[in-house]
Amino acid sequence: MPITDLLERNSKLYGDETALIVINPEVTEPQRVTWKEYELIQPTSPDYYRREITWSVFDEKANRVANLLVKKGIRKGQKVAILLMNCLEWLPIYFGILKAGAIAVPLNFRYTAEEIRYCMKKADCDVLFFGETFIGRVEAIAEDLGKKDLLFYVGNSCPTFAEDYQESAANCSSSAPKVLVEDDDCAAIYFSSGTTGFPKAILLRHSALMQSAKMEAIHHETTHKDTFLCIPPLYHTGAKMHWFGSLYTGSRAVLLQGNKPKTIFQAVSREGCTIVWLLVPWAQDILTALDSGELKMSDYNLKQWRLMHIGAQPVPPSLIRHWQRYFPGQKYDTNYGLSESTGPGCIHLGMDHIDKVGAIGLPGYGWQAKLVDANGNPTPRGEVGELCVKGPGVMVCYYNDPEATAETLVDGWLHTGDMARQDEDGFYYLVDRKKDVIISGGENLYPVQIENFLSSNDRIQDVAVIGTPDKRLGEIATAVIEVKPGMTLTEDEVNQFCLKLPRYKRPRRIIFADVPRNATGKIEKPLLRKKYNAVRLVEEESSS
Numbered sequence: 001m002p003i004t005d006l007l008e009r010n011s012k013l014y015g016d017e018t019a020l021i022v023i024n025p026e027v028t029e030p031q032r033v034t035w036k037e038y039e040l041i042q043p044t045s046p047d048y049y050r051r052e053i054t055w056s057v058f059d060e061k062a063n064r065v066a067n068l069l070v071k072k073g074i075r076k077g078q079k080v081a082i083l084l085m086n087c088l089e090w091l092p093i094y095f096g097i098l099k100a101g102a103i104a105v106p107l108n109f110r111y112t113a114e115e116i117r118y119c120m121k122k123a124d125c126d127v128l129f130f131g132e133t134f135i136g137r138v139e140a141i142a143e144d145l146g147k148k149d150l151l152f153y154v155g156n157s158c159p160t161f162a163e164d165y166q167e168s169a170a171n172c173s174s175s176a177p178k179v180l181v182e183d184d185d186c187a188a189i190y191f192s193s194g195t196t197g198f199p200k201a202i203l204l205r206h207s208a209l210m211q212s213a214k215m216e217a218i219h220h221e222t223t224h225k226d227t228f229l230c231i232p233p234l235y236h237t238g239a240k241m242h243w244f245g246s247l248y249t250g251s252r253a254v255l256l257q258g259n260k261p262k263t264i265f266q267a268v269s270r271e272g273c274t275i276v277w278l279l280v281p282w283a284q285d286i287l288t289a290l291d292s293g294e295l296k297m298s299d300y301n302l303k304q305w306r307l308m309h310i311g312a313q314p315v316p317p318s319l320i321r322h323w324q325r326y327f328p329g330q331k332y333d334t335n336y337g338l339s340e341s342t343g344p345g346c347i348h349l350g351m352d353h354i355d356k357v358g359a360i361g362l363p364g365y366g367w368q369a370k371l372v373d374a375n376g377n378p379t380p381r382g383e384v385g386e387l388c389v390k391g392p393g394v395m396v397c398y399y400n401d402p403e404a405t406a407e408t409l410v411d412g413w414l415h416t417g418d419m420a421r422q423d424e425d426g427f428y429y430l431v432d433r434k435k436d437v438i439i440s441g442g443e444n445l446y447p448v449q450i451e452n453f454l455s456s457n458d459r460i461q462d463v464a465v466i467g468t469p470d471k472r473l474g475e476i477a478t479a480v481i482e483v484k485p486g487m488t489l490t491e492d493e494v495n496q497f498c499l500k501l502p503r504y505k506r507p508r509r510i511i512f513a514d515v516p517r518n519a520t521g522k523i524e525k526p527l528l529r530k531k532y533n534a535v536r537l538v539e540e541e542s543s544s
Contacts, residue, residue, distance in 0.1 A: 065096020
């Protein structure tokens, strides 16, 4: 059945039970919410602003969004983009799009105006739901998007170039629209990017989303009594598909707007969270705060916290060993996946394999995996090969990109571009990435984008960006810069120049040196990694 059926089932079975809670520890003043006009919600304490909705209200709001889109002429297969920070409206809008038979297109909230425009065009989007944070960026491209594109504003004080989502949806029916949605229908487009730095539009079916939901519940033994704490952004397949476990079981989930150690512990304690998904930097911060005494476990109710799992980047085994000293009875899991596989889980460690920390694990529920050499032949156990996966969560294609699709999908197998090895027990270990993408704090950084930006500096002759180890972020972007003959350039001047980049894309380390290139003009990045000790932290620990 399509993923929307789960929401309708939950509305019938658990209608009056809480589905979603949003916590924003930064809000200390009353704020107007968009569910009911003029309703004001007071923070429950000076540092704990909280909103929630039930399963029945969740479904009702999704129906209103669906009927709004149908009323505006949106039909099955048309694309509707979402550009919102995590909020209580995010998921009802997402499911409203799916109920209308349209294809949801979540956008990274770090995108610049030009990146938003590019992705809207790439995915053939006809509608955009956007929030207050993005008014300036959307206004800058509104005219370029064209008059046929519908812009819905989610928030207070709607700008003149958009329609007010709340007012428009309030006048629409709260009953499900009469649109037939089936398993094989396309449901969503998520954006990824290759080594060229240009985002690729990954097309997924409803059946892939449903596979992800069932798999998540099975992997983590999620029940109706669990409460899942979700911190990462919902545009990310990792966050969304981990939350699908809550959708599958009709259990509560908490969307936390903040990732400070105290904030996380406070949410776990007050909301009774049992499952928490962290990124490596957040786990590192918690451990640092516990080690220093800044954070005291005795101040919080953490006994019900049964599972901590980590994904989105390689996990240092030393971090998990450190974590277990504070949480000796807690389960741990890690997941491997990519947007092309409908997010995490095609490979996962499993909660009972703590002895294999450092591995990404075994094929997940419903998945197959193999390693192949450069010619596509299977590699012997113990040798390094490209990791390929096959299962019901594999993407349909890269939308409007048949060449890239043909390179990545071969006889139903998804070639991940990641290099791995398999031990004697069948567990997979990541060794390196075939592509040069840098994963820093769970976010993908694409060296070509940063290199192209730095190359625009008139004092830079050549530049290469590589990932170097960082105990907190996993990797950081390191720029190796070759200065033009007769010119000078300082690290401070480079950092000042990079202020034009989004913060997360700025190089954290600057090295002034020659940039080696091979006979065909390509940068010899393996040579640079070796020269600057750019061994992956996880690889180093796993082999020791």
